Amino acid sequence: MGKGWCLFFLFWPVAAVVSCAMAPMVGWSFPYDNAQAASNLGIRIDGLFYLILIVTAIVFVGTQAVLVYALWRGVNNREERATHIHGNHKLELIWSIIPGVILLFLALYQMNIWADFRIKKFYPEVAVKDPIAEVTARQFEWRFRYPAIGKKLQPKPQPDDLYTVNELHVPFGRPVMIQLRSDDVQHSFFLPALRIKQDALPGLQIPVWFEANKEGVYDLVCAELCGWGHYKMKAHVIVESEEDYQNYLKNLTQQQFYDGLGKIAANENDSESEATEK
Amino acid sequence: MSVVHPSPTGLQPILKPQAHHAPGNFITKYIFSTDHKIIAIQFLFTTLLMLIVGGALALAVRWQLAFPWESMPIVGPWLFSAEGGQISPEFYTMLFTMHATVMIFLVIIPILAGTFGNLLIPLMIGADDMAFPKLNMLSYWFMWPAIVCFGMSFTYAGGPAAGWTSYPILADLAQAAPGSGTAQTFWLLGVTFIGFSSMMGSINYMTTIINMRAPGMTFFRLPMTIWGLFITAILQAFALPVLTAGGFMQVTDRLLGTCFFYPSGLVINNAAPTVGGGQPLLWQHLFWFYSHPAVYIMLLPVMGMVSDMLSCMCRKPLFGYKPMIFSMSAIASLGFIVWGHHMYTSGMNPAVGMAFMVATMMIALPSAVKTFNWTATIWGGKVQFNTVTLNCIGFLSMFIVGGLSGIFMAAVPVDVYFHDTYFIVAHFHYVLFGATLFGVFGALHFWFPKMFGRLMNEKLGKTHFVLTFIGANGTFFPMHFLGMQGMPRRYADPYLHGYLEHLLPMNQFMTISAIVMGLAQILLFINIFYSMFFGPKAGRNPWHATTLEWTAASPPPHGNFDVTPIVFHGPNEYAVQNGDRDFLMQTEQECEPPVSQAPDAENQTDNADTDNEQESSS
Ligand code: HEM
Ligand SMILES: [Cu+2]
Ligand SMILES: [Cu+2]
Numbered sequence: 001m002g003k004g005w006c007l008f009f010l011f012w013p014v015a016a017v018v019s020c021a022m023a024p025m026v027g028w029s030f031p032y033d034n035a036q037a038a039s040n041l042g043i044r045i046d047g048l049f050y051l052i053l054i055v056t057a058i059v060f061v062g063t064q065a066v067l068v069y070a071l072w073r074g075v076n077n078r079e080e081r082a083t084h085i086h087g088n089h090k091l092e093l094i095w096s097i098i099p100g101v102i103l104l105f106l107a108l109y110q111m112n113i114w115a116d117f118r119i120k121k122f123y124p125e126v127a128v129k130d131p132i133a134e135v136t137a138r139q140f141e142w143r144f145r146y147p148a149i150g151k152k153l154q155p156k157p158q159p160d161d162l163y164t165v166n167e168l169h170v171p172f173g174r175p176v177m178i179q180l181r182s183d184d185v186q187h188s189f190f191l192p193a194l195r196i197k198q199d200a201l202p203g204l205q206i207p208v209w210f211e212a213n214k215e216g217v218y219d220l221v222c223a224e225l226c227g228w229g230h231y232k233m234k235a236h237v238i239v240e241s242e243e244d245y246q247n248y249l250k251n252l253t254q255q256q257f258y259d260g261l262g263k264i265a266a267n268e269n270d271s272e273s274e275a276t277e278k
Numbered sequence: 279m280s281v282v283h284p285s286p287t288g289l290q291p292i293l294k295p296q297a298h299h300a301p302g303n304f305i306t307k308y309i310f311s312t313d314h315k316i317i318a319i320q321f322l323f324t325t326l327l328m329l330i331v332g333g334a335l336a337l338a339v340r341w342q343l344a345f346p347w348e349s350m351p352i353v354g355p356w357l358f359s360a361e362g363g364q365i366s367p368e369f370y371t372m373l374f375t376m377h378a379t380v381m382i383f384l385v386i387i388p389i390l391a392g393t394f395g396n397l398l399i400p401l402m403i404g405a406d407d408m409a410f411p412k413l414n415m416l417s418y419w420f421m422w423p424a425i426v427c428f429g430m431s432f433t434y435a436g437g438p439a440a441g442w443t444s445y446p447i448l449a450d451l452a453q454a455a456p457g458s459g460t461a462q463t464f465w466l467l468g469v470t471f472i473g474f475s476s477m478m479g480s481i482n483y484m485t486t487i488i489n490m491r492a493p494g495m496t497f498f499r500l501p502m503t504i505w506g507l508f509i510t511a512i513l514q515a516f517a518l519p520v521l522t523a524g525g526f527m528q529v530t531d532r533l534l535g536t537c538f539f540y541p542s543g544l545v546i547n548n549a550a551p552t553v554g555g556g557q558p559l560l561w562q563h564l565f566w567f568y569s570h571p572a573v574y575i576m577l578l579p580v581m582g583m584v585s586d587m588l589s590c591m592c593r594k595p596l597f598g599y600k601p602m603i604f605s606m607s608a609i610a611s612l613g614f615i616v617w618g619h620h621m622y623t624s625g626m627n628p629a630v631g632m633a634f635m636v637a638t639m640m641i642a643l644p645s646a647v648k649t650f651n652w653t654a655t656i657w658g659g660k661v662q663f664n665t666v667t668l669n670c671i672g673f674l675s676m677f678i679v680g681g682l683s684g685i686f687m688a689a690v691p692v693d694v695y696f697h698d699t700y701f702i703v704a705h706f707h708y709v710l711f712g713a714t715l716f717g718v719f720g721a722l723h724f725w726f727p728k729m730f731g732r733l734m735n736e737k738l739g740k741t742h743f744v745l746t747f748i749g750a751n752g753t754f755f756p757m758h759f760l761g762m763q764g765m766p767r768r769y770a771d772p773y774l775h776g777y778l779e780h781l782l783p784m785n786q787f788m789t790i791s792a793i794v795m796g797l798a799q800i801l802l803f804i805n806i807f808y809s810m811f812f813g814p815k816a817g818r819n820p821w822h823a824t825t826l827e828w829t830a831a832s833p834p835p836h837g838n839f840d841v842t843p844i845v846f847h848g849p850n851e852y853a854v855q856n857g858d859r860d861f862l863m864q865t866e867q868e869c870e871p872p873v874s875q876a877p878d879a880e881n882q883t884d885n886a887d888t889d890n891e892q893e894s895s896s
Binding site for chain 2: 002005008009012013015016019023027028029030031032044045048049052053055056059060063064066067070071073074075077079080081082083084085086087088091092095096099100103104106107110111113114115117118119138139183184185186188190192193195196197198199201202203204206219221222223224225226227228229230231232234
């Protein structure tokens with residue numbers, strides 16, 4: 001019977017390893033069919049993830065194997081008494097120092113990624129100079145405010161700003177930055193495809209930058225409980241070429257300021273001058 | 279079952295005049311009792327009752343995730359006849375909020391500190407009772423106002439709606455959600471009451487352990503269980519006031535209009551902008567300053583108990599007794615400076631995130647050391663697969679998974695992706711459910727004879743273990759994959775989002791596993807109530823264990839010991855040569871050389887039955 005129990009405890013780590021190994025094949029891994037992250041930083045985050053996965057997998061297999069083996073030996077122990085031993089200094093030093101070194105390595109190794117992601121000093125300059133939009137979360141939708149074409153995003157809304165709800169367009173191939181805020185409760189700006197997540201805190205404006213590296217329509221969801229409708233803060237981020245992006249902004253301007261007579265009501269001079277330039 | 283009645287040999291009996299004095303009538307004996315053992319039993323039944331409540335709430339949450347918007351079986355039509363028995367998003371929010379609240383505040387914390395802390399501390403250190411028996415009684419009775427408050431919050435519109443973390447603004451301003459009104463105030467009051475209860479307990483435990491140890495019981499002779507409970511009590515005493523203060527601030531924000539946690543100018547539900555000047559991040563810091571240590575409050579006592587149980591069931595001294603104590607202390611002290619790892623995405627200063635990250639990585643180290651030490655304790659032992667052992671191994675194998683998934687989240691950049699997804703839910707269920715509850719089940723089987731004088735049924739116990747273990751892994755392991763695929767937690771309907779649509783079958787599988795696990799608990803309850811009355815009589819020391827509680831009668835009378843025990847050595851002396859036994863009680867003086875140094879020379883006679891001949895001195 002004791003051996004049966006050993007097999008019982010052996011089964012689970014094996015099942016865990018098998019299902020993890022299967023995961024990428026059956027689409028249980030990162031979203032969008034295990035696709036690589038759609039941002040360069042995201043790819044580095046994935047790299048760190050896989051590194052930790054390898055380390056933990058080795059530790060997991062090792063500890064579970066030793067555990068089951070120790071149990072196996074233990075039930076078959078024909079000695080009259082177990083070994084009388086209180087510890088072993090050398091052994092304990094070894095198994096404190098080795099994991100210590102590994103953990104310290106992991107801690108230092110990831111510093112760069114984190115710095116590039118969140119420490120303002122390391123933000124790409126182009127993105128910081130010219131935030132593309134202000135993202136305002138509220139119960140239960142995402143609102144976006146772009147500056148008028150050719151202008152810069154101002155902290156306060158401007159008369160010629162462009163607005164959309166639940167659909168954010170961004171160009172790929174260059175770092176962009178948004179200003180994240182919330183009107184009411186806490187929300188969290190979560191772009192799974194890009195491995196981006198940042199809480200929106202009422203009262204704060206938090207700059208978030210990312211660089212999408214391929215076209216696509218990605219889900220933008222809310223990751224911080226924000227009330228009963230939390231699950232339905234459904235929006236999309238449309239990553240498109242620079243050209244499509246500019247066209248989108250133009251169309252948006254036209255729609256928004258169409259005065260019903262075929263003219264662009266506000267901001268007329270700006271868009272005209274741009275048209276003549278081309 | 280052969281029973282040993284060891285006698286404290288070689289010492290002068292110190293007669294205790296108060297021993298066996300009869301406690302008054304039924305009310306003072308069983309209800310307003312000041313006897314730590316009765317209080318432990320009161321805690322036990324209350325927390326088990328709450329386990330049913332919390333489990334039912336969990337199953338309701340899982341029902342929604344497997345069969346979204348379908349009528350809830352059994353209770354649905356009765357609860358929401360208007361909506362056709364279907365769970366509303368508001369109700370779903372209430373469900374997971376209360377599930378977590380009940381499990382953490384009314385099950386895990388009180389079952390560890392309340393039940394096992396109360397039962398074991400005086401018994402294992404050789405004291406008659408707690409230092410402050412009346413305070414002890416109060417700490418149990420303060421659970422009830424908490425239960426009533428939590429119960430009240432169900433009855434107000436929406437129920438508490440902000441999750442067990444109670445983040446402002448959602449929890450702070452009544453207009454933020456239907457459930458953020460009076461229900462939330464009651465919820466906060468409930469947390470405050472349960473905080474009082476824990477606080478009284480922890481003061482009592484600290485005082486008792488420091489002052490009331492039996493002669494000879496030095497700190498480094500304390501059983502690991504006591505170390506776990508001791509360190510927990512210290513953690514509790516330092517961390518809890520911060521939560522209580524924070525909760526109080528939230529209550530004044532709600533009732534008196536102080537603005538600790540909300541800034542000015544919010545437009546909530548199209549209502550007028552708020553006045554303010556507060557900062558929601560402040561709450562997160564206060565909350566996690568308690569709630570991070572709290573996860574160790576929910577784990578350290580179990581670590582201690584498992585150390586003692588494993589050592590006994592493998593008939594081997596604990597491997598590395600002192601390193602185990604030091605790593606526990608390291609976990610506890612590091613536990614105080616890692617609260618920020620719950621806040622990597624919160625918008626706090628990112629440079630601080632790095633410091634939290636390094637500290638968090640380091641906390642993995644003592645946990646690893648503990649795991650290795652437990653494994654080494656099994657290594658070379660004589661393993662007996664009874665229910666206690668099985669649950670300890672269950673603890674160990676689930677703790678390994680939960681500990682390793684913690685490393686992903688300690689890594690800030692990776693946590694950015696996993697935070698608030700099901701990966702987190704997987705992680706803390708492996709630790710809280712997997713590790714803690716299996717440890718508790720093991721401890722219940724192990725100390726049940728001391729509580730009720732009878733042994734639990736092995737067949738039922740093993741079946742319960744197997745079904746729970748299968749159910750737990752089936753429920754919680756796939757959560758890692760849900761997290762990988764980016765499924766956020768606290769979603770009433772994840773399938774609304776294109777990239778999560780395909781997750782329904784996986785969620786259904788998990789729900790079925792959860793139901794199996796839920797049903798398995800019926801076996802536990804049958805076992806407890808059956809064995810309490812009809813289980814085989816246990817005798818003083820059914821497990822041939824070494825610590826002081828096993829020198830007392832089962833169950834021990836008021837005042838615990840016939841004579842004050844005197845302690846001669848550390849707690850886990852197994853595998854020694856001691857007459858015909860392989861263990862040495864802490865009260866036994868003679869210590870012959872261990873068998874490993876005197877091989878084969880010993881007699882081959884099987885002494886199992888002569889154990890019965892030994893008589894206790896009482
Ligand atoms: C029958 C066993 C259990 C099942 C099936 C279960 C299931 C669940 C589910 C489905 C959630 C909701 C996740 C979400 O949407 O965010 C949840 C949350 C949670 N559970 Fe459990 N659980 C069980 C036992 C426990 C235990 C024993 C604890 C002990 C402490 C616990 C603590 C929590 C906590 C803290 C949360 C977080 C709630 C939140 O999001 O605020 N659970 N559980
Ligand atoms: Cu939201
Ligand atoms: Cu939300």
